[in-house]
Ligand code: SF4
Ligand code: SF4
């Protein structure tokens with residue numbers, strides 16, 4: 001096995017070459033903040049919350065940076081703390097996150113992250129964009145106001161369910177998640193109604209229709225268990 | 238008086254103390270220095286529409302409960318009931334009982350706050366007593382037993398609400414189609430155990446208030462808003478006291494909205510929420526953000542009506558539980574078959590607290606209260622829904638229109654405080670006329686005006702109530718708007 005040794009904060013460790021810094025740190029007992037990352041899905045480096053300082057380069061996204069021999073990594077510095085808080089503030093001011101009336105209130109990774117990065121208030125003004133809610137699907141809804149474009153739904157539907165309903169459409173401030181190349185979700189035949197995208201969504205953007213504040217059954221951790229089960233079924237190669 | 242020349246001086250009281258909100262009062266004097274009219278200016282603006290349009294109707298409970306933070310439970314229940322209409326379902330019987338239980342708890346704790354915390358310091362200590370003492374703390378010093386009774390009653394109601402909906406501030410417990418959880422046996426026991434003390438507390442308040450009415454509040458009875466007006470409230474299918482309108486409009490459920498003139502003649506009866514637009518219209522005045530609903534058939538003047546505890550007691554044939562019915566009889570002996578004195582809203586609140594406790598007791602014995610069949614599931618089956626319930630302060634209407642997917646297209650809410658808006662203005666005008674001798678401002682006058690409004694227990698802000706004295710600004714202005722005098726207390 002090809003291995004490499006590196007230092008993360010003050011811990012020396014040796015991991016298999018190619019391991020991402022996010023996972024390597026986790027082995028060392030260090031949990032780097034992350035939002036778009038979800039075990040079982042291909043990392044994309046969308047949210048940038050996992051930025052770490054690497055001696056040979058500037059801040060790098062730990063979820064998409066492979067560990068390398070002799071690397072010295074720092075996961076918690078004043079610069080990183082400032083960047084992380086700013087990133088979360090930008091997520092909040094970019095969309096319409098009215099936690100008080102959100103179905104995911106109290107069960108939202110964005111909210112948890114705001115607490116973790118010490119965002120006691122938002123230093124940035126809100127943009128209050130005009131965004132829509134798609135309730136055309138018989139079982140689920142998508143509220144673009146609460147989407148942080150982490151693309152977990154895009155990836156889980158493509159990589160795990162194999163239906164590839166979702167894509168990222170448009171650019172800049174108009175960027176949003178689209179179903180079936182921009183149709184109402186309910187009109188997309190390829191959706192199998194499996195609900196995986198709803199389960200992995202970190203916010204209240206994807207939800208079960210009819211759910212009201214405080215009953216948001218989101219279980220991103222189930223994905224890892226599902227994938228483990230599938231691997232068992234497929235058996236050893 | 239209304240034909241008098243343009244007002245010459247204006248006296249402003251701002252902000253109101255111990256009303257849950259920010260409001261401003263102006264007293265317009267005529268050239269002779271007599272009161273022409275008094276007005277309560279409501280300057281809060283709650284943009285319901287902006288929050289609601291485009292949202293799933295299932296979120297209305299959370300949104301309206303947040304915007305109207307004073308009685309979130311009433312909005313929660315009414316939003317859920319409006320949702321029932323959009324799903325076009327009849328909710329499970331257990332869910333209806335549980336919703337009733339929560340509404341009773343809400344009425345109880347809200348009335349306890351209004352009577353014991355906000356009003357009894359004035360009633361007990363007198364309008365002209367030391368302002369520093371005329372608050373909850375003064376009450377604790379003067380009559381600790383009464384203060385404790387009020388605190389205990391509030392707690393009883395709040396604990397029942399929490400047992401049903403959970404500890405979070407705005408529980409989304411009632412949902413379109415039903416409720417999310419029942420009471421467990423242990424909770425039921427706990428609540429039952431608190432009932433004897435709660436009954437005793439209400440009796441204490443009743444005895445005190447009736448004694449004060451007999452001894453020294455006679456003038457208040459005549460001056461604090463005694464006038465003829467229609468009253469509007471729900472009654473049940475047999476004409477008894479009602480607080481929950483959930484099954485209105487469902488075939489065979491009877492009961493409904495009743496409107497009665499103060500001579501006892503019925504102006505409307507047996508209506509369900511869908512009659513709202515035919516029955517009511519809303520006037521807008523440039524000096525207040527709060528609309529003035531009125532009975533369309535009678536027009537804005539004669540059609541201004543009162544809602545709330547007194548309206549409910551006026552309109553029902555009887556309450557339907559022994560202790561409360563005994564008190565209702567006494568109320569009618571005191572004030573007539575249709576009581577027109579707004580000061581007796583306080584007594585009506587106390588009687589309703591008894592009614593709530595008796596009905597809570599009855600519901601706790603109902604085996605369905607611990608049922609697990611609590612929610613009907615359905616999609617959008619109707620594009621429009623109206624529901625009507627009795628909130629502590631009066632009748633509450635929610636009306637939504639949705640698109641085929643259930644996204645809100647239009648919302649209209651008619652709240653109790655709006656429906657009592659005209660009555661509050663009439664009340665403070667009456668008080669100002671009586672007590673403003675030659676344009677002389679006094680602490681006692683200001684406090685009486687505030688107390689006149691407090692008869693209606695308006696929900697003018699999402700701010701919490703002040704346990705102590707709030708700053709009060711009194712301004713005397715000339716016809717040209719120039720400030721002639723200013724009184725301030727901090
Ligand atoms: S429900 Fe399943 S198939 Fe449909 S969009 Fe979501 S993940 Fe894809
Ligand atoms: S809908 Fe949810 S999972 Fe999909 S991109 Fe937006 S936030 Fe992420």
Ligand code: FES
Pocket residue numbers: 033034035036037044045046047048049050051061062063064
């Ligand atoms: S977790 Fe690495 S960029 Fe989002």
